[in-house]
Amino acid sequence: MLDALAEVLGDGLPDHLDRVAEFLRRRFTGDYEIDDYGLDPHLTEHVLIPLVQPLYRHWFRVASHGRDTIPPGGALVVANHAGTLPVDGLMLHVDLWEASGRHPRELGADLVFETPVIGHFARKSGVTRANNRDADDLLARGELVVVFPEGFKGLGKPFASRYQLERFGRGGFVATALRAGVPIVPTAIVGSEEIYPLLWDARQIARALGLPYFPFVAQMLALPFLGPVGLLPLPSKWSITYGEPIDTSDLGPDAADDPMVVFELADRVRSTIQDMLTTILMGRQSVFF
């Protein structure tokens, strides 16, 4: 029967089946390696990224600019965060993976890791909880660390304030970059704001459930007509733009303890990303094309 299959499906089949068998064998016997922080490249490259790639290529049609500015060593990639669900994190991961062949290490909120299923898949794809110790260690190892300093404030902001950056936290990400002496790569993501237009944030429900926000998105209006299909993200046209890296090594690690330096640098990064967003939006013809 195997011979018949091979005859019908041509020469490529054995190799393809071989690869699938290889994947399954390694997966089901635990024959793969993970790192201390739980990144599982085997799962990420063979399952998670291929699952997200169609969304990246065909749904959001992500255009990527400025890839050649991504430093080869440790760097802190700082991006805007929007879209109700952190789809931008997934798209940025795929983009950085395709650009550099490195798995970016996103710093996530506690809530991510408290959530069943999401938490461990996040960890397996390279996300770790945002804290100084881990961020310092990952940068020292020369990893690309990704932060979204707006956090939930950015994700859960109303549609009306799209592409207006929220406060960049307390600038902890700047202190991290200063301690490690790595460059900061300001990154502008366009398209994420339109995927789930957030019309109303039900604060009471959110508080009762212990969530940062409880979104009512535009798609929910279509729910009675389209069913669950209506909950797909809107197919906005995305672009991810990496700006010129901001060098921090000349300031020295001691500057991390100086609130003035930290605030000023955080503000500079924020306004750089805001300017990049504004420029890109002015050149944009349509949200969807």
Next chain:
Amino acid sequence: MSSRRVLLTGVGRPIMARMARRLAAHPDVDLVVGVDTHEPRRLGPVRFVRAELSNPIVGATLRDEGIDTLVHAGMHTAPRAAGGRRRMKERNVIGSMQLLAAAQHAEDLRHVVLKSFTVLYGSDAADPGVFSEDTPVDRTASGFTRDVIDVEGYATGLARRRPDLDLTTLRFANFVGGVEDSALSGFFSLPVVPSVLGFDPRLQFCHAEDAVEVVVRAVTDPRPGLYNVAGPGALYLSQAIRQAGRMRLPVPGAFVTGMADLANRSGRVDVPTDQLSFLLFGRVVDVTRLVTEFGYTPTHTTPEAFAAFLERRRQRGVTRRDLLALQQAVAARLRQPAGDA
């Protein structure tokens, strides 16, 4: 190097007995006294004292034998074996307290080596992904974790009151792969291994040989300080279960305690039910300081230590090698030109 006179608690466990024998065989060591409530099978030249930690005979031995190095490895980790959780706490906390109080009055004592556990970092979603020695311990802890934190506290207290005395605290991950396996090995022998639905903790192991070597070095070439001891790297629970050739049984979080009780009752495992958050988030420690400051590089990474453990158990059923052979056989068959068979 002066001649050492060592007292080692918890010698009843096979791995500690091995440590004691290794110490006794070391050229710099004159005398090894082992203390426990039951005598292990092979002790060789080690002098055995049958006593609880709280027994005054331990303090008397410290003084009379002119002991200069105390290795406290006598904490109980498994509730049933220790006679129930309350008894375990009593023996761990009160026992250690009295042992260290006796140590304070032992004039010849110069070095204390404490065998501690990485459990004291706790296990929580809000923890760092990897724990360093200076990561704060889990202050809200209860149960065994609390015991460990308290005992470390007594040991640092002793070092503060006796400035002529140096303290080496070794925080070990779960032992596997040597003369004896920890509670975790029973876990991987269950017919189906329970896990918590929607969570996949990272595990870390310390190969028993590495543990023995680290303690021997801590005694014969003291480098006082606080060190995590574990095989570098990590394994996911799901991955370890697959490597062990076992089936995973994901249990909804609400039933985990009940499942653990059930598993304990089966007699094959002795899991402290206060450690169950470990099944959600696991625990991985940084061993950089062990390598750079203590000067010891573990011979087994975590995956290697676990592989050694599986090897020792001579895993039955379908193994990784069987599957690899099957895959290669099928691939070879596919590549044969059609009709050639």
